[in-house]
Amino acid sequence: MGERTRELTLLILGDLIFFVVALWVTLFVRYLSFPSGEMFSAHLWPFLTISAVWVFIFYIAGLYDKHTIFLKNLLLSRIINTWVVNIVVAALLFLIVPFGIAPKTNLLIYLGISVALFAWWRMSLFQYISPRTQHRAILLADGPEAIELVDEINNNDRYSYSFVRLIDEATAKATPGFEEKLFTLIERERIDIIVANPNSTYLQAIVPKLFDLAFLRFELTFLDFHRVYEDTFDRVPLSALSYEWFITNVSQSRSLAYDVAKRGIDVVASVALGLILACCLPVIYIAMIIEERRLPREFFIAQERIGRFNKLVTVHKIRTMTENRSASATWTPEDAAQGNRVTRVGAVLRKLSIDELPQILAIFRGDMSLIGPRNDIRGLGERLAAEIPYYNIRNFVKPGVTGWAQTHQQYMAGNISPQSLEESKVRLAYDLYYVKNRSVLLDVEIALRTFKTLLSRFGMSIKLPR
Secondary structure, three states: OOHHHHHHHHHHHHHHHHHHHHHHHHHHHHHOOOOOHHHHHHHHHHHHHHHHHHHHHHHHHOOOOHHHHHOHHHHHHHHHHHHHHHHHHHHHHHHHOOOOOOOHHHHHHHHHHHHHHHHHHHHHHHHHHOOOOOEEEEEEOOHHHHHHHHHHHHOOOOOOEEEEEEEOHHHHHHOOOHHHHHHHHHHHOOOOEEEEOOOOHHHOOOHHHHHHHHHHOOOOEEEEHHHHHHHHHOOOOHHHOOHHHHHHHOOOOOOHHHHHHHHHHHHHHHHHHHHHHHHHHHHHHHHHHHHHOOOOOOOEEEEEEEOHHHOEEEEEEEOOEOOOOOOOOOOHHHHHHOOOOEOHHHHHHHHHOHHHHHHHHHHHHOOOEEEOOOOOEHHHHHHHHHHOOOHHHHHHOOOEEEOOOOOOOOOOOOOOOOOOHHHHHHHHHHHHHHHHHOOHHHHHHHHHHHHHHHHHOOOOOOOOOO
16 A cells, blocks of 8 residues: 555544544534443434545645645635535535534534544644655756755755755756756656746646646655645745736635624724733833933824835834934844934833734724835835835735734844845745735734743743644
8 A cells, every 4th residue: 555545544544533522522612421332322323424425525626635635725715615614514414414403502512512523633643643755856046045945855854855955046057958858857866756846947848748647647646835834834935926826826805704794803903002002102102201310201192104005004102212213214223223222111112012902003094014015114114115025915905014924033142023125025925925824824823822921021921733
């Protein structure tokens, strides 16, 4: 039995076992006692019938494809989308087929429990008991992002594959008989994964043959370089940006339900945070008086920032520096060199992110959201847009107080925001990931990671699942 056969067998058997376990847990939760053999048997066959139909739907949806094993974000999105279909199918089956039971409440509980168990099994448990063969791969791509991917994959044993060769365009063009030598290399090195940028001009003649090996003869797995990079680093590779990328991945609204839910959460949260801010303001004001030895010249500052669709919005913050240069196009270190430094009270406020709380006024007005790409001060935003291609695309969605970049990117020591063009490019890559994948679940993850980030600034550490 080959590895792929063992892998498929393990996936299908595991799916069915977890469906049965979910049924037992459902009956226990529903009746608050261990289910009897008779009760369990009465429910087993109807629910196994549903499970068999679900396995068929999983197959159609690609949950048994190799791609979903190597790309965790693709797996998660397919699980979510497939379970929406499964819920509808389960409801229809119990309406149409005379199973002899009408477990409306049981079905609802079962759906919730089975979704949770299935996601845990596929996203976490499977990787520990699946075949541990280390797959051999070749990367056909160019640029620093390709080198970054090889370094990440080959230096971390948590990945189930490693690259034995990186071949860029210069190498391919300088190699006589490149196509023949590539396929000889694939056979000699027993390559079973090809990661490539199919849009590269030097690969256009080769990609159809690689597709034949992958999708007709099943001799290897073909993965898109940009997709693998995004899945590995949780950010969009900037080399992928093109007209076609924006047409395919950027939409003005994810869904009406998402937009309504997000706006409702923003309104409720801004009111709650407003009450917290009201309690903090007297303490902050007194601390400023003590540090500056006089009444503060400015307590709040008004900043003109770039909002959604590049429209200017007014945002209020608590002053944390000795001077208010709200329209500045400079970084914090550049300000410090000019005598504008962060105050001691301001340093504490920044560490706790309390200086950001007055932005709830903009959130309540609808100019901002709790979660989204951080908006730039006008001067700095214009400077970045002039130097970084496609930078303003991050303004396609409503800006937020915290976002995907703020919870993932590591900045230079002592800073909690980008302080260079290179750091801003990385932030853009994270922001575009959010623009492309934004959802309620992603917003919840960002909120949890923001809480984790705040705790980590005080030496506290908690782990969140990847």
